[in-house]
Amino acid sequence: MPSTPRPDDRVASAFRFATELVAWVATPWALAPHSVPLAVLSVVVLIGLPTLFSTPGDKRNVIVAVPGPVTIALVLLQLVAAMAAAWAAWPVVVAGAVSVLAVVTAVLELPRWQWLLTRRARASAS
Template sequence: MTDNTRGALRFLAELIAWVATPWALWPHSPALAIGAVLLLIGLPTLFSTPGDRPGGDSPFPVPGAVTILLVLLQLAAATASSWTLLPTWPAAAITALCLTIPLTDHPRRHRLLTTPPAPTR
């Protein structure tokens, strides 16, 4: 599987998390739904591992383990919110996607964990 394919699968899961999580939370608390959007989109925008993004680095460099945890947060949000909102078959498909990503993303995860941290500014 190519890096582009792995990135596209990861982006699809992130997009599901960005849309489904606030949608699932809105009936309970609009503030919580807005907070979820800020958390799911804002944290990866502000914090990333230097050299990991093709579009450039974020303002605050973090170790690879933090980037991996942010991806796992996105996957958990996509999975949980899909089971809250959707019928069984699409929720199961999203769960399968989210379970597949850690398996297919092994080269990136390995690179994130073994690359020495960049010097701080």
């Protein structure tokens, strides 16, 4: 069975990166008043997990290979963290804008997520 090429996600990746940046800033900002160690840990988790774990074919440098659903879950973690932390830490207008950014990112990610899921199905069928 021929493999489906990875979808072009240049636009989606720009939105994904913007949302990741928001998560990396907003999450420790929201957590720091309660626990500085937890705020630091949140940054380590939000940056470290996607750096360490990735799906072969989705990234050039794979440190620890994981199936597509894990990559999707890591992106969802970033999206949820960005939205939840923005609502906890920032004014409503900014949190609303972050929520719109996260929803647009998720919609733009759908072709990539479908590709990641079909890669998993093909890999398990082989």
